[in-house]
Amino acid sequence: MVITKDIAILTDIVGKERISTEESELFCYSRDLGNSIPDELLKAYGMLGAEVVVLPKTTEEVSAILEYAYENDIPITTRGGGSWALGGVLPMDGGIVIDMCRMNTIKTVNKEDGYVDVGAGISWKKLMDSLKTYGLMVGAHPSSAVSATVGGFIATGGGAGTGVPKYGTVGDQVLSLKVVLSSGKIIQTDPWNSWLFTGSEGTLGIVTEATVKVFPLREEKHYLYYFDSLEQGTEALRKLSNLEPYQLSFLDRGFLSLLNQAGEHFLERELAVSVGITGTEEELKAKDVKITQICAAGQPQPEYVARDEFENRFKIGLAFKCLGPSLFVQEIRVPLRFLKNVLDDIAELLKGLTWGIESLGSDAGSIVLSVMILGDERRELEYLQTFSLSAGFANLARKYCGTVYGIGLHNAVNMRGIHNEGLDVMRDIRLSLDKQNILNPGKTTHPRIPGIFVYMFMFMMKTVPFLVRFILDTMKYIPTGLLRFAFGIVGGNIK
Amino acid sequence: MTEQEIIEQVYTCASCGYCRFGCPVYNEIGFESLTVRGRMQILKKILEGKMELTKPIIESIYMCAQCENCNIRCPTGVDFVKISEALRETLLKNRLAPEVQLMLTENLARDSNPFREPLEERGAWLPSDYPQCKKSENLYYVGCTGSYSLNRIPKSIMRILDNIGFEYTLLGSEERCCGSPILRAGDRETATKTIERNVEKFKSLGVKTIITSCAGCHKTFLHDYPSEFNFVHYTQLFTKLINEGVLVFEKELNEKVIYFDGCDLGRHSGIYEEPREILRAIPGVELIEFQYNREEAECCGGPILGANAELARKIAATRVQEAIDRGATFLVTACPTCLLNFKEGARTAGIQLQIQDLPLLLPKYVKVMKKVQTAGAVKDE
Numbered sequence: 001m002v003i004t005k006d007i008a009i010l011t012d013i014v015g016k017e018r019i020s021t022e023e024s025e026l027f028c029y030s031r032d033l034g035n036s037i038p039d040e041l042l043k044a045y046g047m048l049g050a051e052v053v054v055l056p057k058t059t060e061e062v063s064a065i066l067e068y069a070y071e072n073d074i075p076i077t078t079r080g081g082g083s084w085a086l087g088g089v090l091p092m093d094g095g096i097v098i099d100m101c102r103m104n105t106i107k108t109v110n111k112e113d114g115y116v117d118v119g120a121g122i123s124w125k126k127l128m129d130s131l132k133t134y135g136l137m138v139g140a141h142p143s144s145a146v147s148a149t150v151g152g153f154i155a156t157g158g159g160a161g162t163g164v165p166k167y168g169t170v171g172d173q174v175l176s177l178k179v180v181l182s183s184g185k186i187i188q189t190d191p192w193n194s195w196l197f198t199g200s201e202g203t204l205g206i207v208t209e210a211t212v213k214v215f216p217l218r219e220e221k222h223y224l225y226y227f228d229s230l231e232q233g234t235e236a237l238r239k240l241s242n243l244e245p246y247q248l249s250f251l252d253r254g255f256l257s258l259l260n261q262a263g264e265h266f267l268e269r270e271l272a273v274s275v276g277i278t279g280t281e282e283e284l285k286a287k288d289v290k291i292t293q294i295c296a297a298g299q300p301q302p303e304y305v306a307r308d309e310f311e312n313r314f315k316i317g318l319a320f321k322c323l324g325p326s327l328f329v330q331e332i333r334v335p336l337r338f339l340k341n342v343l344d345d346i347a348e349l350l351k352g353l354t355w356g357i358e359s360l361g362s363d364a365g366s367i368v369l370s371v372m373i374l375g376d377e378r379r380e381l382e383y384l385q386t387f388s389l390s391a392g393f394a395n396l397a398r399k400y401c402g403t404v405y406g407i408g409l410h411n412a413v414n415m416r417g418i419h420n421e422g423l424d425v426m427r428d429i430r431l432s433l434d435k436q437n438i439l440n441p442g443k444t445t446h447p448r449i450p451g452i453f454v455y456m457f458m459f460m461m462k463t464v465p466f467l468v469r470f471i472l473d474t475m476k477y478i479p480t481g482l483l484r485f486a487f488g489i490v491g492g493n494i495k
Numbered sequence: 496m497t498e499q500e501i502i503e504q505v506y507t508c509a510s511c512g513y514c515r516f517g518c519p520v521y522n523e524i525g526f527e528s529l530t531v532r533g534r535m536q537i538l539k540k541i542l543e544g545k546m547e548l549t550k551p552i553i554e555s556i557y558m559c560a561q562c563e564n565c566n567i568r569c570p571t572g573v574d575f576v577k578i579s580e581a582l583r584e585t586l587l588k589n590r591l592a593p594e595v596q597l598m599l600t601e602n603l604a605r606d607s608n609p610f611r612e613p614l615e616e617r618g619a620w621l622p623s624d625y626p627q628c629k630k631s632e633n634l635y636y637v638g639c640t641g642s643y644s645l646n647r648i649p650k651s652i653m654r655i656l657d658n659i660g661f662e663y664t665l666l667g668s669e670e671r672c673c674g675s676p677i678l679r680a681g682d683r684e685t686a687t688k689t690i691e692r693n694v695e696k697f698k699s700l701g702v703k704t705i706i707t708s709c710a711g712c713h714k715t716f717l718h719d720y721p722s723e724f725n726f727v728h729y730t731q732l733f734t735k736l737i738n739e740g741v742l743v744f745e746k747e748l749n750e751k752v753i754y755f756d757g758c759d760l761g762r763h764s765g766i767y768e769e770p771r772e773i774l775r776a777i778p779g780v781e782l783i784e785f786q787y788n789r790e791e792a793e794c795c796g797g798p799i800l801g802a803n804a805e806l807a808r809k810i811a812a813t814r815v816q817e818a819i820d821r822g823a824t825f826l827v828t829a830c831p832t833c834l835l836n837f838k839e840g841a842r843t844a845g846i847q848l849q850i851q852d853l854p855l856l857l858p859k860y861v862k863v864m865k866k867v868q869t870a871g872a873v874k875d876e
Contacts, residue, residue, distance in 0.1 A: 020526055024537050024552050028527035031536055035510040039545065055525045081512050082527075101515075102525050125516065129786065146568060147512035315570035318509045322572055325507040377506065 002051040002074060002095060010054055010096070013064045018055040018102065026050040029097040034085035034410075036326040036377040040472035041387075044457075045409070045448050046484040046494060048094035050077070055102045059178055059186055059208040062098065066206065067184025069096060069438055075495055076182075076438050078202040080152025081123060083144040085329055086408025088156065088201050092442035093495040100151055103208060109134050115175055117211045120151025125314070136214045137278075139167030143360055143370075146314050151207045156406055157199030159333065160360035160368035162313060166246045166278070167215070168363050171198035178209035182434040196429070201407060202440040204433050218278040220246070223291055224306035225298030226269040232297040233271030234339040239294045240275055241336055241365060243287055247276030247310060248361040252343065255356025255372070262320035273298065276310050317358055317370060324374040328386045330393040333368045334402035342400050346371060349392050368405050381465040388462035391455055412447035413454045437495060446493035453490065496577045502542060508535035508573050517564035517787060519794040519810045528555055531565045531575040538578075554593055556582050557802040560810075561679060562758040562794035583681025596680060599801055604685045607672040608639040609801070618668030620646040627667030634702040635663050636716075638709030639672055640831040648831055651854040652708050652729055658863045659741055664700060671696075675715040679798065690719060697724060706732060708854055710759035710830035717764055728760065729854065730769040730829055737776050746860045747779035750849070753823035754782065755814065755837075756792035757830030770829045770853055777860050783823055785814075796840070797832035811840025815848055829853040 011019050020026070030042075030049035056062045069076050075095030082089050091097050103119035106127065110116070111134055118127060124145035128138055140163040142148045153161075154177070158170025167173060174194045179187050182205065189197065197204055227233030233250065240248055250273045251259070256266045266272060273295065277287045292300075309316070321327045334342045346357065346369075354374040362368045371393070375386045394404050394414045403418050404411045415423050426445045431437065442448040461468050475483070488494040496504075514531035515521045527533040534555065540546035561576045569575075586592040587600060602611050618627060620642060635656065641649040656663060671693060677686040697705065704725040707713040716726040736742045752774055760766045767789040774780050787793050796810025815837055818826045826848055828834055834852040841848060 018525065022528070022551050024533075024546070024549065024555075025526055025528045027540065027546070028533040028536055031510065033510050033512075035508070035536060035539075053526070081515075082510070083512050099525070099527070123516065133786075144511060144513075146516050314513075318511060318570040321509050321570075322503075322507045325503060327509065 006068075006072065006074065007052055009068055010052060010065065013061055013068070014054050014056055018057070020053045021051070025053055029053045029079065029099070030091055032082045032084060032087060032089050034087060036328065036375075036383070038377070038380070038384075038472060040475050042090070043475050043480060044472065044483070045092065045442075046480055046487050046492070047090060047092050048480060050091045050097040051094045053097045053099060055099050057102045059103075059180060062180045062206055062208050063184045063186050065096065065098060066180050066182055070183050070436055073436055074438060075441050076206075077440055078155070078206050080121065080149035080155070081144065081147035083142075083147045083152070084156060084406065084408065086406050086410050088406070088408030088440070088443060090409055092409065092448060095438070098206065100149060100206075100208070104149075106130055107209070109136070109214075111136060114214055114216075115211055116214050117209060118150055120154075120207045120210055121149050124148055124150060124153065131214060132217065135217045137217050138212065138214055139163045139173045140170045143314060143317060150210050150212065154198050154207055154210060155200060155202050159199075160362045160405065162247045162276070162361065164363050165241055165248045165361040166244045167213075170212075171195055173213045174198060174210060175213060176211040177207050179205040179207055181205045182436060182439050201444050203430055203444055204439065206439075219281065219284060220276060220278050220307075221284050221288065222247070222303060222306035222310045223275040223295070224301040224309055225273045225275075225295040226267050226301070227271045227273060227298045228269055229297070230270045230340055230343060233273055234336070234343070236273055236295050236298060237339060237367065238336040238365075240273070240291065241367075243277070243290055245275050245287075245361070246278045247274065247313075248367075249274050249313075249359045251316075252357040254354075255358050258320040258323060258354070258356045258374070259316070261323055264319060267299070269299070274306065274309055276306075317372070320356070320374075323354075324376060326375045326377040326383065328373045328375055328383075328389070330371045330373070330390060331368055331405035332371075332393055332397035332402055333362060333366050333405045334397060334400050335366050337365065338400040338402075339367060342369070342396065342402070345396050345399070349389065349396065353386070366402070380469055384461045384465040384468055388458045391458045407444045409443050409448060412442075412444055413449075413451040415445060415447065416451070441495040442493050448494075449487055449492045450490060496574075496581045501578050501581060504573050504578060505535050505539045505542060507571050508532065509571050510536060511570065513568040513570060514565035514573075514575070516568050517791065517793045519560055519562060519564070519796050520558055520799065520806065522793075523796075523806060523810050523813065528552075529558055531569070531573065534559075534575065535573065548591070553586060553591060554802075556586065557593060557596055558799060558806070560758070560794045560796060560798040562798065563762050564758075564791075564793060567762070567790055580678065580681065583679075584683050585681075587681040592681065593802075595801070600677070600680045600682045600685070603672065603677045603680065604682065607689065608643060609672075609676040610639065610643050612643045615668065617642045617670055620649075621665070621667050625665070625667065627665050628669050628700060629664045630701050631662060631664035632701060632703045633661070633663035633706060634697060634700065634704070635665055635706045635708075636673070636712055637665065637670060638707065638712040638831075639676075640709055640835070642670060644835070645831050645852070648708055648852055648854050651858050654858050655733070655742070655861060655863070659736065659865075663706065664702075666696065669696065673709075673712040673715045674719060675711040678715065678719065686719075694721060708831075710757050710764070711832060714759040714763040728764065728766055728769070730760075730766060730773060733857070734769040734772045737773065741863065741865055743862050743864050744777045744860045745862045748777045748825075748856070748860060749779040750825040751781045751783055751823050752825045752827055753785060753818045753821060754788075755785065755795065755818075755826060755828040755833060756789055757828055757833040758792070758794050758798075759832075760829055761792055762790055770827075773853065773857075774827060777856075783821055785817060785821065795828075795833045795836050797830075797836040800832070800836060807836055808840040808843045811836040812844035812846060815841045815844070815846050815850070819846065819848055824849065826850045827853055827856065
C-alpha cells in the first residue's frame, strides 16, 4: 500500500505537477481500451486500482521511482497509450502507475544509417508525421498508431499491423532499448537481447528509450479488391503475403455491412482485400503485375479508393461502434493457409450475434484477426454471455495452430496452452529479473486466477448469466481484501 | 445535445485515446482525466451512480478549450464539445459551476462582454461624430475584443474599407456580445436573448451581410444565428478584393511568416486558405507551416484563459516555440484571442518572436488600386 511518505518521495522525484492521487485520476488510470468490462468483474479479479500516478520525463526519474518501489515492495504498472483491451495496464495490486507518455521526444534521426532514437512514450503517428519531413518512414506500426506508443507496441510484442508483412514485427525493427530494471538499474540492450524485453508487457523492465530502424520514403501503391467467394479471397491473401506487401488486410462481409450502416460506402462482398506496396518504380511495376494476376477473380477498385481506405486505417476499426454502442473484441493470430476454415468456424461460433472481422497484417504466413462483436453493456446478461466467447476463440486459434494475440490480464490463463514447459522458463526469467515481483504483477506468466476458475466462470456466463450477475452483484459487498486472500489460497497470483 | 444523446455518446466512446493526440490541455498537463477518454469514463461512472461529482471533476469540465481537435481524431464520432456545452449548462443551472464561472456569466449577462468593461463604453473607441447604426446592407460587426481591448484591429480594417469606398455601417455603442463566450460558459438562456436582440437589430437596419474580424464572432454567427444573413470574414472579403485587383501589396515583408490556424476561424468555420492567400500576396513573404495545420491545427489555449490563464499561456508558449523551431521569424494569426494569448504566452516564457494579427499588418503593406462600385462586392457568387 502506498503511504504518505511514498507520495512525498515520489513528488521529490518527478515534481508536484507530474504526480496525482486525485480519485478521478486514479480511476482513469485503472481502465484501458476494454472499457465495457463490468466494474464488478474487475473486482472479481481482486483489482485494487492505481494508488498514485506519476508522469516521468527522464530515464533517471523512472530509475529513481523503481529503485524506491523495489526497496519498499510497491507494485508498478507501466502505461503507454492504453489502447489495448487485454487489461495489460490495469494496476491489479495497487501501487504506482507510471504513465510514459511524457517521454515523447525524438532524440536522434540518423537518415544515413537508417535509425531513430526516441522516448518510449512518443505515439507512432507523431513519429511517422515527424519522419516525413526527413523523407523517412517507420516499418511495423500498430493499427492504433494515433495513441499507441513506441514503447507500448514493443512491450506488447508488436506482431501485427501495417509494415509487418514487409519489415517483420516490431522486434525486428529494434536496434537497441534503454531499459530500467526493477531494481532501478539502467541497461542499454543490443539488437539480440532487446528481444527479451519485446513482448514482455512491462514485467521484465521498463523501456524508456528505443532505437528503431527507419526506411527511406518510397513510392506507394494501393489496391482494393472485392471477392464474392471466400475461397478465392483467402487464397489471394495467402499468395499476396508472399510478395512482402507493406500492407495486407481484409474486411469481411459483416464488417463491410456494419460500416455501411454507420454511413460509409463499401460494397458488401465476402471479402474486401487491401494491399499496399512500396518500393522503386521497377519494384512496384513487377509487383503490380503479380497482384493483378493473384487477384484476377476479384473486383478491382480505383487506386484513390484503395489509398483512401489505407489512409483511414487507424480509424476504420471503430467506425461502427456507435451501432453497439459496446464492442467486444477478440484477436487471434492464425496461419493464412487455414484462414477459410477459421472464418467458417467463427461464423459458427458467433451465430445469432452482430459481428464483423478486420485483419491486421502479420508475418511468417500468418494473419491477425480482429473479431468485433457488437453489444450493449447495459443489457448486462446478454453482454456477459458475449464475454464467455473468449474461451471459444482461444480454442479455435489453437485448433488451427494459432494463438490468442496478446496476453495481458485476460489471456494469461492461456499461457500454459501456448508455451507448455516454456512457461516455466519464462517465469524463472521474470523472477530472476524482478525478485520482488513488483513489475506488472498478476499478468502474462503469472495468471491472476487459476485457469480452472476462469473457465468455470466463463461457462457459467454462457449458461447461467443471471447467476453470474448475482455473484457479481454480491461481490460489491465483499471486501476486496477478502477476495484477494481467497484467490491467494487457491493459487492465484496476488501480490 | 439531449441527455439521451449524451448517454449514448458516453457508451460509444471506445477509450482508444485518439482524442489525446492534438488536445492542447492534455499535451501540456499529461493526465488522463483531462482527455475526452478520461472525461467520458468519469461521466459514465457518474451516470451509473458509481462516482460522486467532485470539485476537481467540475473544474476539469472547464479545462477544455472546446477546440474540437478531438472531434477530428475520434473514430467513433463522439462530439465532446457539444457534451461539454450541455454539461456546463447543467452545472450553471444548478449553481454547481466554479465560482469564477458563475461570476463570469453574471458579468456577461450584465456587461455583454467578457472583459467586465462597462456596456456604455462599447463604442467609446469611435470618434464621437462617427455615424453609427445607419441603414445599410453591410454591417461590420466589431466584437468585444475589437471594441474594448484591441481597437487597432477594427481601425485597420475600417481604413481599408473606407479607402476602397466600401459602403457599410457599424453598431458602435449599440453593439452587444455575439453570444460566443456566453454559450461557452453554458448560459444558453442569456445567449438566446442576446442572439434574438442582435438579430432584431440587424433586421432593423436592413442588414444582409455581416462582416466580422473576430473569429469567435464569425463561428457563432455561422452556427448559432439564422442563415438568412450572409456572414463574411474579412479574410474572405480581402481575398476577393485582392483577386479583383482592388487591393495590391507593394511594400515588401521579408520574413519567414508562419500562419496559425485559430480554431474558430479554421476548424469551426472552415476558413483555411484565404488568410494564406492574403499573406502570399505580400511581396517577400516566405510562408511556412506548423507541423499540424489547417484542420489538424493545435489550439493556442486562448479559450481557457478564463478558467486557467497560466495553463493557457503555457500552451501558447509551446506553439510560439514550435513556430521558432520551424524557422519562422514572424507569427501571424487571424484571431484576436490567439494574438493576445500568444503575446502573453511568449512574454511569460521569455520567448522572442514577432507576433501579429493579420489585419494589423495590412494597412502598412496594402495599396488601394481602385474603388469598389457596389456593396454587392462581398456577396457570395
